[in-house]
Amino acid sequence: MNENQELLSIETIENCPSARLLRFVGDLDSTNAEATSNRIVELLTGDVNILVADFSRLRYINSTGLGALLFVNKKVKGVGGVFKVANVNENVLEIIEIIGADQLLEIHKTLEEALASLA
Template identity: 30%
Template sequence: MEFKHEIKGQILALRLTGDLIGEDNGAAIIEVVTDALQKKVPICIVDISGLRYINSAGIGVLITILTKFRNKNGEVYLMKPSESVQKLLVITKLNNIFHIVQSESEVIK
């Protein structure tokens, strides 16, 4: 899996591509999240449109991101899940925990 990140004002934008299966990238993503929270960034948008697959370790990474932001009164948005990832979110009922959006403009509203 590969990921890119940037801070745009009050938003941390993460773009994940490939397979989110924990591995070493999970720790690197959490490090980026921690740095953003130290800079008082309250919102995280995780673009998951490029994810093909997520396993339980990958779900753990997403939940860790959500927990860290909510503990600081922030919020996490998952953007544009693919059909297979959307099905996984529904099966695991994570669609009830995360805000799922189709564009950044939905978050800015």
């Protein structure tokens, strides 16, 4: 991974103005979890209430990073929205499952599937 590459990039989703696509690259851990969740939660102050996270390039997550995602999930639900996660690699999925977060997060196998579920 390029160390200078930003962990999170945010994109709009065609034909869905209230949605944002969150692309993660690299490691979500204790060094960046809080800043990342704050950045995502800021999106909810406008008209945005649908978030789709693409984890295809998220290499690693720890319990703090996962806690930050659960915080986001709680905030999104608080504004009546949805938070979907897609393309989770095997290792990251194992961490999510061990912690039991798979019961709290809406996980899709592919990004296409997650986006299709918005319709």
